[in-house]
Amino acid sequence: MDSELIIQGGLLVYPEKTIPADIVISGGKISRLLPPGSAEGGEKLDASGLYILPGLIDPHSHPVYLDDIQATSRTAAFGGVTCSVHYAYAKPGNKLAETIRDFRKNGEAASYTDFAVHGGLFETLKQADEIPECFGMGVTSYKVFMAYAKLGWMTDDYAMAKVMDIVGGLGGMVAVHAETGLAIDYIMDTLLAEQVDFKEKFLETSPDVAEAEGIFRAVSIGRLFDCPVYIPHISSKEGVDVLRFLKGKGVKVYGETCPQYLALTWDELKQSGPLGKVGPSIKTEGDRKALWTAVGGGLFDTLGSDHAPKAKKVSDDFFKAPYGSPEVETMLPVVWQYGVNAGLVTPNTLVELMAENPAKIMGIYPRKGRMEPGADADLVLFDPSESWTVFPGNQHTHAEYTLFEGKRLTGRVKKVLAKGKILVDGDTFYGTPGNADYLPTDAGRL
Numbered sequence: 268m269d270s271e272l273i274i275q276g277g278l279l280v281y282p283e284k285t286i287p288a289d290i291v292i293s294g295g296k297i298s299r300l301l302p303p304g305s306a307e308g309g310e311k312l313d314a315s316g317l318y319i320l321p322g323l324i325d326p327h328s329h330p331v332y333l334d335d336i337q338a339t340s341r342t343a344a345f346g347g348v349t350c351s352v353h354y355a356y357a358k359p360g361n362k363l364a365e366t367i368r369d370f371r372k373n374g375e376a377a378s379y380t381d382f383a384v385h386g387g388l389f390e391t392l393k394q395a396d397e398i399p400e401c402f403g404m405g406v407t408s409y410k411v412f413m414a415y416a417k418l419g420w421m422t423d424d425y426a427m428a429k430v431m432d433i434v435g436g437l438g439g440m441v442a443v444h445a446e447t448g449l450a451i452d453y454i455m456d457t458l459l460a461e462q463v464d465f466k467e468k469f470l471e472t473s474p475d476v477a478e479a480e481g482i483f484r485a486v487s488i489g490r491l492f493d494c495p496v497y498i499p500h501i502s503s504k505e506g507v508d509v510l511r512f513l514k515g516k517g518v519k520v521y522g523e524t525c526p527q528y529l530a531l532t533w534d535e536l537k538q539s540g541p542l543g544k545v546g547p548s549i550k551t552e553g554d555r556k557a558l559w560t561a562v563g564g565g566l567f568d569t570l571g572s573d574h575a576p577k578a579k580k581v582s583d584d585f586f587k588a589p590y591g592s593p594e595v596e597t598m599l600p601v602v603w604q605y606g607v608n609a610g611l612v613t614p615n616t617l618v619e620l621m622a623e624n625p626a627k628i629m630g631i632y633p634r635k636g637r638m639e640p641g642a643d644a645d646l647v648l649f650d651p652s653e654s655w656t657v658f659p660g661n662q663h664t665h666a667e668y669t670l671f672e673g674k675r676l677t678g679r680v681k682k683v684l685a686k687g688k689i690l691v692d693g694d695t696f697y698g699t700p701g702n703a704d705y706l707p708t709d710a711g712r713l
């Protein structure tokens with residue numbers, strides 16, 4: 268039998284409570300929770316002065332750019348994320364089932380942490396026929412795009428109806444990048460003809476109204492086929508208003524926002540040009556405030572990172588630069604700073620949105636997402652009093668930039684355990700690939 272590990276002195280954070288307790292770990296699982304100071308024997312880990320959170324679950328990850336699945340799991344672990352749900356994008360010409368199979372094989376060989384997979388469809392009419400086969404592989408959530416028509420990524424309403432009919436019938440969930448694609452392409456073409464500086468016009472190319480329209484249309488098509496819809500990366504007050512309206516009607520829709528929308532505005536980011544180009548755009552102070560109001564008011568279900576670091580420089584052509592940024596490692600300390608330290612939310616709310624809810628929505632609960640006996644011992648030891656400054660050199664992504672460069676944050680991840688083993692201890696990483704489990708999902712259950 269494995270020897271036991273006992274974590275003592277910490278404050279355990281749950282959605283509904285914060286309690287001192289000893290955590291006893293054995294065989295990679297939490298075996299017991301005991302009154303503080305009462306656990307005997309075993310190896311001891313002192314967590315005095317620290318919060319203990321369940322390992323975070325990132326429901327929105329793209330490990331196919333500067334950070335592959337191994338690098339993503341490493342930078343994620345430094346941010347307290349011990350389980351990622353990756354988007355397996357079947358680009359035009361590719362088979363969905365094969366793409367998912369490759370993701371699984373890759374992850375099992377290379378990832379440091381457990382993971383699950385969403386399917387992503389780009390030739391939706393054709394690829395949707397593979398969905399039943401993919402359900403058999405444990406993939407129950409699928410993503411389509413309403414935007415990026417010119418890139419050939421857009422799913423039109425006919426194809427959206429088909430994917431939601433199939434997925435709804437099988438009891439899964441569809442995630443939709445909700446922005447009115449064709450209208451945005453028209454706006455882009457007009458601006459191109461006018462030879463504008465795209466950096467100055469960025470918000471016009473990813474408008475709040477387009478997000479609101481996309482959310483309403485996607486969720487409405489889902490309702491026609493009894494298919495729960497998950498809206499990733501909601502970025503605007505207009506988007507929040509529509510989400511509130513739909514939830515108010517009792518419609519089954521999940522809303523996600525991301526740290527970049529909660530912490531930054533395009534006004535302050537503009538000077539870093541292409542680095543801050545993400546889709547949807549990071550918008551205004553009014554939008555940022557509305558997003559926090561919604562988080563505090565319980566409207567959002569999850570926070571996701573949308574980690575997608577791309578190779579780009581401040582001096583690159585803004586129009587040609589790709590969308591995406593490194594996010595997963597900064598996610599927790601950033602939302603702690605702008606949410607908890609700003610007095611807008613409690614640590615409990617963050618645990619709900621970053622661990623328990625994503626686990627429930629993906630159907631990997633209670634193995635993941637909550638600190639209870641029998642769950643995987645995935646834990647984050649977090650020091651709420653340590654202040655530090657973000658700069659590229661203290662990040663573990665392969666990107667050479669971060670949108671939070673120079674930000675002073677109070678609250679830092681100190682240690683991370685995955686399945687009972689220390690993965691991160693300060694600056695030191697102890698991961699070994701090959702221990703990651705692929706997690707079949709059962710999405711849309713919350």
Ligand SMILES: [Zn+2]
Pocket residue numbers: 327329573575
């Ligand atoms: Zn994304």
